[in-house]
Amino acid sequence: MVKKKRIRLIAEMARKVRVYRELKNRPRESEKYALDYDTMTRPHTRKTLPVLAWQDVRRESRLFSLLSGLRMFGVGHLFTRKSWLTEHPEAPSYWQVTKVKVDYTAENMDHGRAWGVLTYKGKQESEAKEIDKVMYHDWRLVPKHEEEQFKLYNPVPEPPIRYVSYPPLLRAMLLAQRQKDELGSAAEEPTLPLKRDVLLSKEYFRSQEKKRERQEGTAV
Numbered sequence: 001m002v003k004k005k006r007i008r009l010i011a012e013m014a015r016k017v018r019v020y021r022e023l024k025n026r027p028r029e030s031e032k033y034a035l036d037y038d039t040m041t042r043p044h045t046r047k048t049l050p051v052l053a054w055q056d057v058r059r060e061s062r063l064f065s066l067l068s069g070l071r072m073f074g075v076g077h078l079f080t081r082k083s084w085l086t087e088h089p090e091a092p093s094y095w096q097v098t099k100v101k102v103d104y105t106a107e108n109m110d111h112g113r114a115w116g117v118l119t120y121k122g123k124q125e126s127e128a129k130e131i132d133k134v135m136y137h138d139w140r141l142v143p144k145h146e147e148e149q150f151k152l153y154n155p156v157p158e159p160p161i162r163y164v165s166y167p168p169l170l171r172a173m174l175l176a177q178r179q180k181d182e183l184g185s186a187a188e189e190p191t192l193p194l195k196r197d198v199l200l201s202k203e204y205f206r207s208q209e210k211k212r213e214r215q216e217g218t219a220v
Contacts (some may be wrong), residue, residue, distance in 0.1 A: 030106035
């Protein structure tokens with residue numbers, strides 16, 4: 001007979017109280033990302049910004065510093081970043097804001113979260129998602145009368161994929177394997193494409209591992 005687990009009501013209530021207090025006492029974004037522009041330090045963490053970022057911090061704006069001065073907090077407007085304009089000026093990259101959740105406890109209501117549709121290097125994503133790096137001091141507003149011109153983009157056709165031969169030993173192994181699979185018939189010359197079709201991220205390797213486990217099955 002399995003012994004029934006005893007529920008400790010007082011201990012469970014104490015745990016919920018601790019979790020609630022942690023959530024209540026955690027710093028808001030307006031406190032966490034507050035910046036002293038005289039010393040270039042964040043009062044919450046007492047960390048100093050890198051010296052190379054001081055010039056942009058004094059000249060450029062954060063995203064919510066721009067949103068707080070617009071009607072409806074900038075919903076529908078286009079915003080780009082200085083780093084995008086300098087790194088790839090040939091293709092437009094911008095966010096179109098669709099939703100804003102403002103932290104009304106901030107002094108100038110210049111903190112919060114925002115969502116939008118990202119267009120990066122002329123390619124627009126299908127779904128809206130949360131805008132990241134809103135605290136960076138390199139956001140710029142695209143004026144309404146310049147939006148259509150800013151979004152103009154003529155994509156350059158991609159060059160054809162080039163192929164190279166495999167190293168001799170690997171080529172011989174591939175030819176032998178192909179001849180074995182094709183029962184002795186003439187195998188096609190193996191070539192290696194000079195193009196990476198996938199982004200080698202952690203999610204890619206996790207999906208490959210799960211796919212391999214499904215093919216191999218569970219060990220008995």
